[in-house]
Amino acid sequence: MGNQRVYNFSAGPSMLPLEVLERAGAEITNYQGSGMSVMEMSHRSKVFQKIFDDTQAKLRALLNVPEGYKVLFLQGGASLQFAMAPMNLIGRTGKADYAVTGNFSNLAYKEAQKYGQISLAASSADKNHTYIPAQDQLKLDPEASYFYYCANNTIYGTEWQYIPETGDVPIVCDMSSDILSRPVDVSKYGVIFAGAQKNMAPAGLTVVIIKESLAGHELPYTPVMMNYKTMIDKDSMYNTPPCWCIYMLGLVLDWLESKGGVEGMQAIKHAKAQMLYDVIDSSRLFTCAVDPAARSDMNVVFRTGSDALDAKFVKESVEAGFTNLKGHRSVGGMRASIYNAMPTEGVEKLCDFIKAFDKNN
Numbered sequence: 001m002g003n004q005r006v007y008n009f010s011a012g013p014s015m016l017p018l019e020v021l022e023r024a025g026a027e028i029t030n031y032q033g034s035g036m037s038v039m040e041m042s043h044r045s046k047v048f049q050k051i052f053d054d055t056q057a058k059l060r061a062l063l064n065v066p067e068g069y070k071v072l073f074l075q076g077g078a079s080l081q082f083a084m085a086p087m088n089l090i091g092r093t094g095k096a097d098y099a100v101t102g103n104f105s106n107l108a109y110k111e112a113q114k115y116g117q118i119s120l121a122a123s124s125a126d127k128n129h130t131y132i133p134a135q136d137q138l139k140l141d142p143e144a145s146y147f148y149y150c151a152n153n154t155i156y157g158t159e160w161q162y163i164p165e166t167g168d169v170p171i172v173c174d175m176s177s178d179i180l181s182r183p184v185d186v187s188k189y190g191v192i193f194a195g196a197q198k199n200m201a202p203a204g205l206t207v208v209i210i211k212e213s214l215a216g217h218e219l220p221y222t223p224v225m226m227n228y229k230t231m232i233d234k235d236s237m238y239n240t241p242p243c244w245c246i247y248m249l250g251l252v253l254d255w256l257e258s259k260g261g262v263e264g265m266q267a268i269k270h271a272k273a274q275m276l277y278d279v280i281d282s283s284r285l286f287t288c289a290v291d292p293a294a295r296s297d298m299n300v301v302f303r304t305g306s307d308a309l310d311a312k313f314v315k316e317s318v319e320a321g322f323t324n325l326k327g328h329r330s331v332g333g334m335r336a337s338i339y340n341a342m343p344t345e346g347v348e349k350l351c352d353f354i355k356a357f358d359k360n361n
């Protein structure tokens with residue numbers, strides 16, 4: 001079954017570890033003697049509550065989440081957080097700072113403008129989002145209720161290599177496409193959020209890690225479902241949580257632990273990305289426009305310089321057993337998304353394919 005799988009370089013939803021899929025498959029009709037699938041269980045049942053608690057505990061342990069922070073399992077995708085964060089946090093001063101370094105931070109920046117006075121702390125639009133602004137390029141307002149940035153720019157292939165220094169201003173960070181790929185000092189953040197479908201679980205779950213003291217100051221019209229305080233008080237179960245995705249996250253976290261946790265994953269993912277960048281940089285045909293100091297270990301963008309050759313590359317890559325290497329429509333070229341679940345072997349084979357294409361064209 002497993003050996004007919006393709007190397008799927010999709011930006012999201014993306015590959016899940018084969019071991020995880022096989023375990024889920026084995027348990028799909030009867031979860032550990034319960035006589036039912038996790039998909040059929042009451043979210044209030046003891047057996048599901050244990051799955052929920054264990055998954056939350058595993059995530060806390062892997063990311064070293066300190067006391068005073070809550071891990072929430074929500075819905076609505078990362079995109080709902082673009083509204084939820086300002087609605088809950090901007091009330092303190094009515095102002096917030098945003099760094100726009102790609103498509104998703106730009107969407108968040110625009111959405112936030114409905115709820116308060118939003119300043120552009122930095123933008124990389126002047127160079128088509130091929131770099132990450134340095135600390136001294138950030139225009140920070142000490143009165144801001146929070147500072148917002150997106151850690152990994154899934155479409156443009158850049159990744160912040162530092163945590164911005166913002167003084168007393170809490171940081172809100174979209175980590176959808178690089179969470180669990182490297183250790184992170186959670187104590188430096190006010191809110192971390194991530195849609196699950198890149199590096200964690202199937203689509204339908206959004207993980208939010210929030211400093212509890214920041215909740216409870218939401219704008220008066222904040223829907224109850226979008227109030228961090230509600231979800232903290234109800235431990236993410238004000239209503240039915242995405243049960244199946246939470247279960248799948250638990251399996252992924254077990255797998256991650258077996259790979260050495262986030263420290264282990266950091267070494268693996270960096271080696272995978274470096275292998276790919278080295279092949280691109282030493283080729284005749286391919287280039288990566290991203291500033292080497294800002295290159296993402298998760299989404300590698302590259303191109304030949306000819307639309308016709310890019311199309312040929314994508315077409316032949318499919319015939320060779322790779323999928324989803326076509327770049328995002330707003331950037332063109334190619335993009336290889338190599339999240340945690342992409343085996344090293346898949347990247348090695350892609351490197352061989354790139355080298356052969358480079359030689360033959």
Ligand SMILES: *Cc1c(COP(=O)(O)O)cnc(C)c1O
Pocket residue numbers: 012076077078079080104150152153154174175176177195196198
């Ligand atoms: C995919 C992605 C999003 C959008 O996530 P949804 O769950 O589809 O709303 C937001 N931010 C980043 C960085 C992403 O990669």
